[in-house]
Amino acid sequence: MEYKIARIPGDGIGPEISEEAVRILSRIGELYGHTFAFTEVDAGGVAIDKYGDPLPEEQLEACRRSDAVLLAAVGGEKWDDLPVDKRPEKGLLRLRGGLGLFANLRPAIIYDELRDACPLKDEIVGTGLDILILRELTGDVYFGERGGDDITYSSDLMNYHDYEVERIARLAFESARKRGKKVTSVDKANVLATSRLWRNTVSRVAKDYPDVELNHMYVDNAAMQLVRNPRQFDVVVTGNLFGDILTDEASMITGSIGMLPSASLGSTKLGMYEPIHGSAPDIAGTGKANPIAMILSCAMMLRYSFDLEEEAQAIETAVKAVLKGGARTADIAAGGKSISTREMSDLILAELK
Numbered sequence: 109m110e111y112k113i114a115r116i117p118g119d120g121i122g123p124e125i126s127e128e129a130v131r132i133l134s135r136i137g138e139l140y141g142h143t144f145a146f147t148e149v150d151a152g153g154v155a156i157d158k159y160g161d162p163l164p165e166e167q168l169e170a171c172r173r174s175d176a177v178l179l180a181a182v183g184g185e186k187w188d189d190l191p192v193d194k195r196p197e198k199g200l201l202r203l204r205g206g207l208g209l210f211a212n213l214r215p216a217i218i219y220d221e222l223r224d225a226c227p228l229k230d231e232i233v234g235t236g237l238d239i240l241i242l243r244e245l246t247g248d249v250y251f252g253e254r255g256g257d258d259i260t261y262s263s264d265l266m267n268y269h270d271y272e273v274e275r276i277a278r279l280a281f282e283s284a285r286k287r288g289k290k291v292t293s294v295d296k297a298n299v300l301a302t303s304r305l306w307r308n309t310v311s312r313v314a315k316d317y318p319d320v321e322l323n324h325m326y327v328d329n330a331a332m333q334l335v336r337n338p339r340q341f342d343v344v345v346t347g348n349l350f351g352d353i354l355t356d357e358a359s360m361i362t363g364s365i366g367m368l369p370s371a372s373l374g375s376t377k378l379g380m381y382e383p384i385h386g387s388a389p390d391i392a393g394t395g396k397a398n399p400i401a402m403i404l405s406c407a408m409m410l411r412y413s414f415d416l417e418e419e420a421q422a423i424e425t426a427v428k429a430v431l432k433g434g435a436r437t438a439d440i441a442a443g444g445k446s447i448s449t450r451e452m453s454d455l456i457l458a459e460l461k
């Protein structure tokens with residue numbers, strides 16, 4: 109079977125790690141008999157330089173024609189002074205909107221081998237941690253009506269429709285079914301009307317998933333529980349604003365930004381997959397970038413867009429084996445011996461057999 113992938117190398121370390129993703133996927137293709145056909149798409153700073161636009165329409169169209177989008181990283185100092193509408197990040201927002209992606213999925217995993225990078229005590233982390241956080245992307249206070257003058261009075265309208273909550277709740281329950289069968293829905297229902305709608309809707313959807321356990325938690329408590337007892341969580345689902353904050357908190361407790369992938373999904377199989385880290389211009393071109401977040405993003409793509417669970421697990425298992433063998437890029441080496449981007453992906457490739 110042929111899968112069409114729109115590949116966005118982007119800026120900074122993006123092209124370097126994106127190249128490693130292609131190598132890994134090509135190996136998976138050989139091993140399992142799939143063809144991955146890549147179309148290179150310009151987005152972010154590189155597109156601003158070429159076309160004066162972070163996401164020209166024909167580039168977005170190329171993504172729409174694909175089965176999945178694999179994004180490395182966009183942005184950098186060079187483009188920081190441009191007006192907000194012309195910045196590389198605007199290209200990302202347009203991509204999400206243009207592809208109808210409404211949920212961001214971020215696993216927060218602590219690998220046993222990288223326990224030292226985790227700032228939490230051993231007795232809190234136990235034998236490891238594996239949380240999946242779903243953040244709603246299209247609604248909430250970020251997209252509500254704005255008012256005021258930014259000096260004497262301002263307002264941002266927090267709002268949700270039931271259908272927006274329902275579709276992400278379903279995704280959360282479906283995801284939990286494939287994991288620990290537990291969903292924690294995070295809101296502020298003791299204060300906010302929007303949160304009461306959120307809670308009522310999630311509870312209603314839960315009736316269709318009797319095999320999945322649901323609990324509700326206020327966001328202030330969730331922020332605390334993430335550092336106090338993170339092992340209680342399996343799948344966490346929350347709105348755009350709370351999710352923005354909690355996903356960053358969860359990433360921090362894993363202690364390794366170069367390791368974490370993410371997926372943005374909508375109501376079709378066409379998803380966008382990217383590392384959570386940025387373009388790391390400080391190390392671009394030095395061969396120091398950790399390619400693992402990018403490679404694990406490929407695994408998420410295989411799982412969620414192509415339903416290739418075995419192939420996804422093969423990549424995840426290979427990464428774990430390489431970490432177990434002691435290989436480290438500089439960001440996870442804690443000052444010890446480190447290897448390059450290419451060497452790390454060579455080791456992962458060698459595990460794929």
Ligand code: ATP
Pocket residue numbers: 182183365366367384385386387388389390391396397398399401439
């Ligand atoms: P953004 O606003 O796009 O997130 P940023 O500069 O705040 O950009 P990153 O680009 O993620 O954030 O970089 C933060 C730090 O983490 C930098 O020092 C960078 O070198 C490091 N870093 C990020 N990704 C990786 C990676 N894959 N491998 C090694 N180091 C990385």
